[in-house]
Amino acid sequence: MSATPLIDRTPSAYGYPLLVKQLLHTPLASCPEREIVYRDRRRYDYRTLRQRIGRLASGLQSLGVAAGDTVAVFDWDSHRYLESYFAVPMMGAVLMTVNVRLPPEQLVYTLNHSRARALLVNVEFLPLLASIRDQLETVERIVLLDDEERAPPAGGFSAEYEALLAASSPEFDFPDFDENARATTFYTSGTTGAPKGVYFSHRQLVLYALAMSAALAGAPGQGRIHRGDVYMPMTPMFHVHAWGIPYVATLMGLKQVYPGRYTPDGLLQLAQRERVTFSHCVPTVLRMLLSDATASQADLRGWKVIIGGSALPMGLAEAALRRGIDVFTGYGLSETCAALTLAQFQAEPDDAAHGLALRTRAGWPIPLVELRTLAGNGGDTVRGGAGEIVARAPWLTQGYFRHPEASEALWEGGYLHTGDIGAIGADGCLQLTDRIKDVIKTGGEWVSSIELEDLISRHPAVAEVAVIGVRDDRWGERPLPLVVLRAGAHADADAIRAHVHAYARSGAIPKYAVPERVLFLAAIDKTGVGKIDKKLLREKYQ
16 A cells, blocks of 8 residues: 655745744734733733734843743733743743642742743742742743832842843744744643643644634624634633633734733723723633622623633523623633633524523534543443543643653543543534532432532522532432522522422422532632632532
């Protein structure tokens, strides 16, 4: 059998590697006047963005940063972060985004494990840095990030960010190199053991940006993103590259607005002033925005918001829709560079209830994504049957950084294992059932914590709910709802149970899923990125 023929390569033909720098071509050519905005502090266009990217690379090079080195960033969401998203990988170095909400011992671990050589650190984190500085094994250069552009304190600092850029040339010659070179690394908080590093190549980031752009812009109407939109992230830029959307927004040439540290009133004021129309966040952030006192005065109509990180409860989705927010789900993991699916309508739903159900499902695969659901024996489930979700796409992390055993488990059988249970319907839409570790087994039957949370969220007195499995001598496990009530609202355990019983009587859930107990809390524990921390909740409330 003859080999598959390769194309002929003309000696003078340009191979065009898929590098992060290529994402800048279109906005610079078609809409260079579009703005990058940082709070009320800074405003400039894409031409200036490109110049500042060159200055940052030149400045880092002057400090001794070279191709292959890792540069860690310790900042809130800012124009500086956007500049580092491009400058660091474009010069052949590796961008490591530091999860500022990890405990100090894990911060030390991630910085040492990633072998960070240079550190860009916001002035707000200097006390934390001082407490761990002596434990950092590889950091040689530290650049201060300060909105006031003050000189760094004496000792241990190489430069202040704006002074470094002012003294550096914008004409950095960004070279071509292998598109499979590592561009970024960040660390998952994990549920057991030390955080795991996931990494992505230039090729992967470019393909992800292209696929997400096609998915967002290709929607018939609901959830459609276009060049006239104004983008503001509400997912931290240290977490999965803010779901990769800053790369997408840059490729599409959107006006971009960066809010710094998140506060509900600050986000709302910035969104109103800059006329933001496109964002993304976890359910906790959306709930905070809708509950903030200033939200009642804000016009939120036309704001398209992707919800990810955990399931979007119908109660929260209904509240957002009432305010005019075009809210819908995206599904993915840290390991998948963010999104695998988006819940954008393929056709206009028959009625509002059907539309609400579609918005809160995981959605349809974005271009180039292959999804399967596996039964317990490793074979495919029947269409519509629940099983573990596994995936293939050209941007999935190829492993965990310096952790080969966990990498093999992640990719067992040649598919990335998500650890989530779900079903793919006849229409191709993915519906999440639960995380494998969160599903509750009671009397030999499975109960979905996500499904129970969704039902309880529809009670008018409920602001937030998490359902965990707790040990039970008779049934093995039983569901325990942890409920936060709305301000001024009243409900007791009997009221919540009666609410769930109504769904059981209608056949929406089995009777064995109705909880015996309900625990009311002032707040529900969250992870560093704002997701409900079910591991901690199980430990606290067993």
